[in-house]
Amino acid sequence: MATDALGHNRHDDLIVLRPEGLYCPAGDFHIDPWRPVARAVITHAHADHARTGHACYLAAAPAEGVLRARLGTISLQTLAYGESITVNGVRVSLHPAGHVLGSAQVRVEHQGQVWVASGDYKTAPDATCAPFEPVPCHTFITESTFGLPIYRWRPDAEVFAAINQWWAGNAASGRASVLFCYSFGKAQRILSGLDASIGPIVTHGAVEPLNRSYRAAGVPLPETRLVSEVSDKQDFRRALVLAPPSAAGSTWMRRFGDYSDAFASGWMQLRGGRRRQGYDRGFVLSDHADWPGLHAAIAATGCEQVIVTHGYVPIMVRHLQEQGLAARAFATEFGSDDNELPSPAPSATAADASTAEAAP
Numbered sequence: 473m474a475t476d477a478l479g480h481n482r483h484d485d486l487i488v489l490r491p492e493g494l495y496c497p498a499g500d501f502h503i504d505p506w507r508p509v510a511r512a513v514i515t516h517a518h519a520d521h522a523r524t525g526h527a528c529y530l531a532a533a534p535a536e537g538v539l540r541a542r543l544g545t546i547s548l549q550t551l552a553y554g555e556s557i558t559v560n561g562v563r564v565s566l567h568p569a570g571h572v573l574g575s576a577q578v579r580v581e582h583q584g585q586v587w588v589a590s591g592d593y594k595t596a597p598d599a600t601c602a603p604f605e606p607v608p609c610h611t612f613i614t615e616s617t618f619g620l621p622i623y624r625w626r627p628d629a630e631v632f633a634a635i636n637q638w639w640a641g642n643a644a645s646g647r648a649s650v651l652f653c654y655s656f657g658k659a660q661r662i663l664s665g666l667d668a669s670i671g672p673i674v675t676h677g678a679v680e681p682l683n684r685s686y687r688a689a690g691v692p693l694p695e696t697r698l699v700s701e702v703s704d705k706q707d708f709r710r711a712l713v714l715a716p717p718s719a720a721g722s723t724w725m726r727r728f729g730d731y732s733d734a735f736a737s738g739w740m741q742l743r744g745g746r747r748r749q750g751y752d753r754g755f756v757l758s759d760h761a762d763w764p765g766l767h768a769a770i771a772a773t774g775c776e777q778v779i780v781t782h783g784y785v786p787i788m789v790r791h792l793q794e795q796g797l798a799a800r801a802f803a804t805e806f807g808s809d810d811n812e813l814p815s816p817a818p819s820a821t822a823a824d825a826s827t828a829e830a831a832p
Contacts, residue, residue: 484585485497485611486498486562486580486582486585486587486611487503487580487587487589487611487613487779489802489803489804490502491507492505492506492507492508492509493505493506493507493509493804493805494589494613494781494802494804496562496580498560498561498562498582498583499559499560499561499562499564499580499582500559500560501513501530501559501560501564503515503578503589503591504521504522504589504591504806505523505526506520506523506804506805507525508525508526508527509526509527510526510527510528511526511527511528511530511559512526512528512529512530513529513530513531513564513566513578514529514530514531514535514539515531515569515575515576515577515578515589515590515591515592516531516535516569516571516572516574516575516576516591516592517531517535517538517539517541517542517543517572517574517656518572518592518656518657519542520805520806520807521591521592521806522539522542522543523543524543524544524546526546527547528547528548528549529543529546529547529548529549530548530549530550530551530564531548531549531550531551531566531574531576532550532551532552532553532566532568532574532575532576533550533551533552533553533574534553534573534574534601534602534689535550535573535574535575535576536548536550536574537573537574537685537686537688537689538572538573538574538656538682538685538686538689539574540685541681541682541684541685542656542682551565551566553566553567553568553576553602553605554566554567556579561582562580562581562582563579563580563581563582564578564579564580564581565578565579566578566579567579567588567605567607568601568602568603568604568605569590569591569592569593569594569604570593570594570595570596570598570601570602570603570604570605571591571592571593571594571601571657571759571760572592572600572601572656572657572660572759573600573601573657573660573685573686573689573691574601574689575591575592575593575601576591577589577590577591577593577605577607578590578591579607579609585610585611586608586609586610586611587609587610587611587612587613588607588609588611588612588613588773588775589613590612590613590614590615590769591615592615592617592759592760592806593615593760593761593769594758594759594760594761594765595761595765595768595769596625596627596628596761596762596765597628598628598661598759599661599664599665599691600657600660600661600664600686600691600693601657601691604761604769606769606772606773607773608773608774609773609774609775610775610776610777611775611776611777611778611779612770612773612775612777612778612779613778613779613780613781613802614766614769614770614778614779614780614781614788615760615761615766615780615781615782615783615806616766616780616781616782616783616784616785616787616788617738617758617760617782617783617784617807618738618758618760618761618762618763618766618783618784619763619766619780619783619784619785619787619788620763620784620787621763622741622742622763623738623741623758623762623763624762624763624764625738625756625757625758625762625765626756628661628665628757629665631665631736631755631756631757632662632665632666634755635651635662635665635666635734635736635755636665636666636667636670638732638734638753639666639667639670639671639712640667640670642731642732643670643671643709643710643711646709646710646730647709647730647731647732648708648709648710648711648712648713648728648729648730648731648732649711649712649713649731649732649733649734650713650715650725650728650731650732650733650734651712651713651714651715651733651734651735651736651755652715652716652717652719652720652733652734652735652736652751653714653715653716653717653735653736653737653757654716654717654737654759655676655678655679655682655716656682657759658736658737658757658759659675659679659682659683659714660682660683660686660691660693661757661759662714662736662757663683663693663694663696663714664691664692664693666694666712668694668695670710670712671707671710671711671712672697672702672707672710672711672712673694673695673696673697673711673712673714674696674697674698674699674702674708674711674712674713674714675696675697675698675713675714675715676699676713676714676715676716676719676724677698678715678716678718678719679696679714679715679716680696680698683696696714699724699727705727708727708728708729709729711728713728713731717735720733732752732753733751733752733753734751734752734753734754734755735749735751735753735754735755736754736755736757737754737755737756737757737758738756738757738758738760738762740754740755740756740757741756766788770792770797775797776797776798777797777798777799777800778792778797778798778799778800779799779800779801779802780792780799780800780801780802781801781802781804781806782804782806782807783807785801786801789801
């Protein structure tokens, strides 16, 4: 039987890499496939993980609204977190990933082996989604979006306080505050921490349908308005505007007159990233695990093997091997919600690392 460089029996792998995406041969289903397949188990509704064209979808129940909002009419089966089903003799269950509303890790069990495909995840608290739940397994498939030691997040309360202070200062000067952020997940997380007494909150048309899905799922969010619903244009001078990065420089922005802009992203940890994008402010806020979070999550599974799918893959694989774990990589197409990233995610250079902000 063929083995890989680490001595693993590849024929025994519960999840393998196929041209369509991650595939479970025993169960005959894919996980977050990037090409059309018959059965797709979806970890969450970001565009790089949930795509159109599959015959049947399986996802966590809290993800139903956002999946339908993003993908339209699909054949969708949902499971409650922790509920299991058997697919061709393989036991499948979904567990909270803490990334965005409805995000899930996929637990796959067959013939005594347990593998977990985590999708994207974060270990920090988030008022808008269920918290990350460590799932014991033999093999853990992990992302590594922020898999460098320089990435260490501050508590949400500190970031939200800084955003509210920036907004209040602009409002006092009669300027709109335009905060660019990903429309699904990040926008709603920011909304959960805003001080709505400062002024009206205006959202881009790409953000508002997802706000409705969050509210329908029972997530409390402050009142938001579309631009077309603002009758007194003077309100824009006190407003916080949430928009996807793709709106920057568009004609949609002209209505706000004099404004200050900012970007909320984990990439703002690097001052070089802020300079390249040209925003007035950068707020470090990510829906992915930071370096300590990644390693805490991996350790909590008790796994014997780790497979890294995207991000700083070689660095993460090498570090895990140095820690005594069997580690390797899958070359996947995960990594960005293509309609939202203003540019390719920056790579960390020695210069960037030297100017990274200190974090507790």
